[in-house]
Amino acid sequence: MAQLKKKPEDKVGVPIAPMIDVVFLLLIYFMVSSTLERQEADLSFQLPGTVEQDEPLELPDEQIIEIQQSGQIIVNEYPYDSVESTNLVELTAMLTRFRESSAANKVDAVVVIAPEDVVPHARIVHVMDACSKAGIEAVNFALDGDA
């Protein structure tokens, strides 16, 4: 009996090992969650502004890409890609041809994106991606109409 009484006294003390386990787990959690935060990336373009003109103006080739409320993309009254498509293969192919033909005529290929008012921003970014994939650098937005 005397021996049994003694046993619990030996083990008194702070349990270090589980604490280290927990602390390491927390440490790894915070390290991972801080690196997982997604970085923001750029898609840049220029708004039409007033520019001084000292050379004769060469009219660039211009294509107007309409985006309907449903997300349907229309160029020259012809629909491109499905509403669900996010990589816009048809539009990219058409824009690539457009850029090549403009280059052959030695004029700039300009694209104007004209979305309807309720089109979500994500859809516009898809179209800008397609322009970028096709190698078109001059992308503009139709700002006319009252906002």
Next chain:
Amino acid sequence: MTPMIDMVFLLLVFFMTVSTIAKSGFQVELDLAESTESDVPDDTSNRGMVSVDAEGEIYLGSNPVTIEALKSGIKADLAINPDLQVQVRADAQTQYADVKKLLKACAEVGAVEVIYATYQQR
């Protein structure tokens, strides 16, 4: 053993503070659109940050502003730095009408360099 625990606690506290400081009030939390063609910039100087949330509320930096206040704000920034680029952070669900208002305001005050902030799609 004790020095290791000290060090681990220190690292833990460091990461906790850094992650909370990085999140707090610096920019509006938005679900940005995904893009396959965007680049993470090396140089983020010369930028003015404007955010538009899904409801169309406009923020200059992290302060909600009216379109008029936004115009005068950008104008003032542009006077200080003529190479100013406007970084537009719009939510993926923001309607074009709201972004258009913003773009018009930028064009009117002469800030023609615009950047859309997106997430890179992998």
